[in-house]
Amino acid sequence: MKQYFVFLCFLSAACSQAVKVERDYHVVSASEPLVEDTGIRYGGLVTQHADLAVDSQGTPHISYKGYSDSNNGLQYAYRTDAGTWAEEAVDTRFSSGRNSSIAVDPSGRIHISYGVPGGRAGLQTDLEYAYRDPGGAWHIEHADASPAIRQGKESSIAVDSQGGVHVSHRAFVDATGETQVRYTYRSTDGQWTPRVVDVAGVTYTAIALGADDSAHIVYSEWGSAEVRYAYQQGDSFAIETVGSGRVTGRSVVAVDESGVVYVSYYDFDSRQLMYAERIGGQWQTRRASSPTGEGQYNAVAVGLAGRMHLAYGSGHDLAVHHGAKSPGADLATQVWDPAGGFDLSLATDSSGAAHALYPASDYPHTLQYAYWPARSLTIEDTGITYGGLVTMHSALAADSNGIPHLSYMHFNDDLGLRYAYRDDRGAWTEESVDPSFSSGRYSAIAADNAGESISATLFPQGRAAFTPISNTRIATRVDRGIWSTPRARRPSGWASTPRSRWIAPAESM
Numbered sequence: 001m002k003q004y005f006v007f008l009c010f011l012s013a014a015c016s017q018a019v020k021v022e023r024d025y026h027v028v029s030a031s032e033p034l035v036e037d038t039g040i041r042y043g044g045l046v047t048q049h050a051d052l053a054v055d056s057q058g059t060p061h062i063s064y065k066g067y068s069d070s071n072n073g074l075q076y077a078y079r080t081d082a083g084t085w086a087e088e089a090v091d092t093r094f095s096s097g098r099n100s101s102i103a104v105d106p107s108g109r110i111h112i113s114y115g116v117p118g119g120r121a122g123l124q125t126d127l128e129y130a131y132r133d134p135g136g137a138w139h140i141e142h143a144d145a146s147p148a149i150r151q152g153k154e155s156s157i158a159v160d161s162q163g164g165v166h167v168s169h170r171a172f173v174d175a176t177g178e179t180q181v182r183y184t185y186r187s188t189d190g191q192w193t194p195r196v197v198d199v200a201g202v203t204y205t206a207i208a209l210g211a212d213d214s215a216h217i218v219y220s221e222w223g224s225a226e227v228r229y230a231y232q233q234g235d236s237f238a239i240e241t242v243g244s245g246r247v248t249g250r251s252v253v254a255v256d257e258s259g260v261v262y263v264s265y266y267d268f269d270s271r272q273l274m275y276a277e278r279i280g281g282q283w284q285t286r287r288a289s290s291p292t293g294e295g296q297y298n299a300v301a302v303g304l305a306g307r308m309h310l311a312y313g314s315g316h317d318l319a320v321h322h323g324a325k326s327p328g329a330d331l332a333t334q335v336w337d338p339a340g341g342f343d344l345s346l347a348t349d350s351s352g353a354a355h356a357l358y359p360a361s362d363y364p365h366t367l368q369y370a371y372w373p374a375r376s377l378t379i380e381d382t383g384i385t386y387g388g389l390v391t392m393h394s395a396l397a398a399d400s401n402g403i404p405h406l407s408y409m410h411f412n413d414d415l416g417l418r419y420a421y422r423d424d425r426g427a428w429t430e431e432s433v434d435p436s437f438s439s440g441r442y443s444a445i446a447a448d449n450a451g452e453s454i455s456a457t458l459f460p461q462g463r464a465a466f467t468p469i470s471n472t473r474i475a476t477r478v479d480r481g482i483w484s485t486p487r488a489r490r491p492s493g494w495a496s497t498p499r500s501r502w503i504a505p506a507e508s509m
Contacts, residue, residue, distance in 0.1 A: 034371040052345035052357035055104040063112045065097035105159040113157040127151035144194045154204040156250045160213035168205040168217045206252045218253040220246040227265045251299035256306040264300040299346035309354045313342045399447035407445035
């Protein structure tokens with residue numbers, strides 16, 4: 001994992017802020033996302049009802065319904081290390097795999113919920129569940145055995161930290177004519193327990209789990225045009241209204257480690273894409289930065305440190321857009337794939353990278369896979385105070401092992417040049433380099449191939465004379481706490497500048 005360091009010095013009006021280092025961890029240093037064609041056709045309803053999940057290694061897995069004469073049931077595919085997609089047949093029954101949803105548990109086992117028409121007891125639809133054992137064999141079970149109920153519409157699946165399986169779905173009760181939001185749970189011993197969450201005119205349902213493995217379900221009530229949120233409290237669910245609009249996918253709810261809930265939905269009245277955050281039990285609803293009419297197809301996910309990701313398809317040219325925001329920040333969006341698509345699924349991996357699946361807008365509408373590298377920021381206090389001008393004129397370098405090194409001018413005691421580095425335990429160690437009075441102004445630091453720190457320093461004479469040769473020195477770290485500070489010759493092309501720049505030579509000095 002490559003590390004990038006940005007050195008930030010904050011000086012408040014009271015001169016009491018500490019020096020901080022911001023570490024920027026990039027899994028991939030490229031600034032553009034990867035978009036690739038899986039080769040799995042979607043055109044002419046060749047495949048349908050696709051969903052995406054990502055395992056702990058960052059490998060994407062998809063479930064989808066085949067529609068060709070030779071491949072009409074539930075299918076599964078994953079991306080190999082070689083970058084190709086390997087496909088497997090899961091359920092070969094005619095037209096099985098409708099509205100499939102996929103999840104990967106902590107051990108890497110694959111779980112899929114889906115609908116099968118014309119199933120048990122002559123009912124129109126069954127809710128089925130398939131899992132793949134470590135040997136690669138698939139096993140299929142009924143996920144909800146409740147009688148006289150047409151089930152399996154718009155299911156959504158999640159797996160908890162203990163291996164328990166949670167499924168939300170829509171069901172129609174023949175006897176009463178009512179539509180239900182249902183939740184069913186499979187314990188680790190294989191027992192299924194179904195429950196009714198709400199009675200509402202609903203289409204899609206979406207489920208996510210909190211850090212405590214509790215279920216969070218989002219759906220829309222078509223009669224009132226409300227987006228509703230149900231969260232688990234023991235054996236029952238509490239229900240809240242998020243806003244006015246409709247849920248149009250299975251990937252529209254996410255929960256971060258602190259319990260903040262994120263929801264995306266589309267308001268058909270205002271023709272606006274909306275997203276909402278539930279913080280401390282209160283909903284904060286905002287309009288996404290998409291033009292009017294865009295965002296009917298949308299999905300949300302959460303990465304590291306509560307970083308929210310939002311993907312949506314345009315209602316105009318079907319371009320796929322990606323947006324991201326850290327807690328307390330505004331949502332920033334850009335086009336992910338101008339060729340675009342619809343029916344989006346979105347997931348994040350353990351590094352915080354975002355993954356998306358959608359069919360291409362153009363025939364033959366093959367499934368497209370997109371990947372956006374993580375950009376997770378960690379800010380760390382070095383403990384080197386800046387208050388009252390205690391330090392000044394600081395600079396940063398990182399060696400080949402990713403260890404950050406600082407040079408700075410101390411202003412309280414000796415007013416000399418100092419150096420600090422961060423050890424493997426995360427602690428910062430300080431050393432005195434040059435105790436000469438007022439040395440170290442406008443320092444610059446670099447590390448050579450041996451990891452030794454070198455600091456080029458300038459002693460200002462008056463306001464603007466930064467480079468008199470008699471006042472320029474280079475300090476080299478000989479051993480821990482031991483520095484050599486011979487006077488240096490002026491390098492060719494050295495110019496007057498408010499801050500010196502020093503580049504370490506290719507070989508160790």
